[in-house]
Amino acid sequence: MRFHNKTVVVTGAASGIGRATAILFAAEGAKVYAADIDEAGLAATAAESNGEVHTVRCDVTVCEDIKALMDRAAAETGGIDAVFNNAGAGGDMAKIDEIEPEGWDRTMHLLLRSVAFGIRYAVPHMIGRAGAAIVNTSSVAAVGPGYSPNAYAVAKAGVLHLTKTSAADLARHQIRVNAVQPGFINTNIFTTSLDVPPELEAQAKGAIAMMSQAAQPVARGGQPRDIAEAVLYLCSEAASFVNGTSIIVDGGLTIGPRHSWDPEVPDLFEALRQMKAAAEAAG
Structure with missing residues (x-):
């Protein structure tokens, strides 16, 4: 197991990308601290996992909550070995x-x-931990308008720059910092943002999946597990030479x-x- 006996903190773990990542870390042997404001969702995450998941209520807009989580x-x-700053x-x-x-x-x-404060309050507990790594959730929206x-786009572009500058700041502690940029992933972020009624949520997610698979070269909808796999790679020994950068996981949405x-x-x-061919045919 890649993360046997490692301590990992995942925010936004009650659903979607955060839930998938917390479950995958736990399956790989980590002691996972899954945080969110949705306590029922956290309980479902823990129940779905077959590993060690500790649930913590945390509002990431409250810095005191973030500090308490890390502490x-x-x-x-x-101590803490890996952090996935994902809530949003x-x-x-x-x-x-x-x-x-x-x-x-x-x-x-x-x-x-x-x-920023997820990094700030985690780092004191990560110094001296071999292979310590932080991954932040950015987005394809950081690439340009239209997504x-x-x-949201400005904030996610800020996360990319924060990732790079933090990697530089923390190099002296041998803590790596990277980001992941999801494309259209079938989570509740879209339905929540648009205030879709609960009774229409499944139908709306189906429509989003159909739209996304037609919008990119990889002809299927993105799933939370796709992002979770990238996050675990970035936190693993296999990525020990990867620092201050990001991985776009979008099915090719942004290639051109x-x-x-x-x-x-x-x-x-x-x-x-066609114009040239028509002219040659007429001539």
């Missing part, structure tokens, strides 16, 4: 010319400040315009080719 994990096990939601949906300061700040606190609301990979879509020069 508890370290106090009960002797869609944030404020407003465009830049409509968003209010409260919505902007709420989004930044949830998606960016929480990661999310404005505030659709015509670059879909043979059914004409490329930019197809119209010119």
Whole structure:
């Protein structure tokens, strides 16, 4: 087992990517501290796991909660080996010319400040731990517009830069810091952000899965396990030479315009080719 007897903290572990990652870490032998504000969801995560999962209620917008989480994990096990700063939601949906300061700040606190202080309060318990690693959840939205609301995209771009600067800061402690950038993953982040009623959630997730598999070269919907596998790799010995960077896990969504990979879509020069062929045929 890659993480036998290692202590791992996962935030946002009540559902989706966080749940899948906590369960996979536990299956690989880790002592997992699964944190979220959704206590019922945390209980379901622990019940689904066949390993050691300790559930902790934690609101990552409250720095005192983050510190208490890290302190508890370290106090009960002797230290922390890996942290997955993952908790989040869609944030404020407003465009830049409509968003209010409260919505902007709420989004930044949830998606960016929480990661900064997840690192801040974990590091004292990680110094001296061989192979210590931190992974932060960014997004394909950090690549450019069109994948999310404005505030979310800015926060996730901030997570990428925070990851790089933190890797530099923590090099003296031999703590690696990397990020993962999910594409369209079939979790409840979309249905929650759009306030989809519970009775329509399964139907909405099905529609999202159908849409996503048609939007990228890999013709299937992304699943939480896809991201979990990348996170465990980044925290493992196999990634010991990987630091200050990110892995995009998006089924090829961001590789280029659709015509670059879909043979059914004409490329930019197809119209010119057809024009030339028509002229030659007429001549």
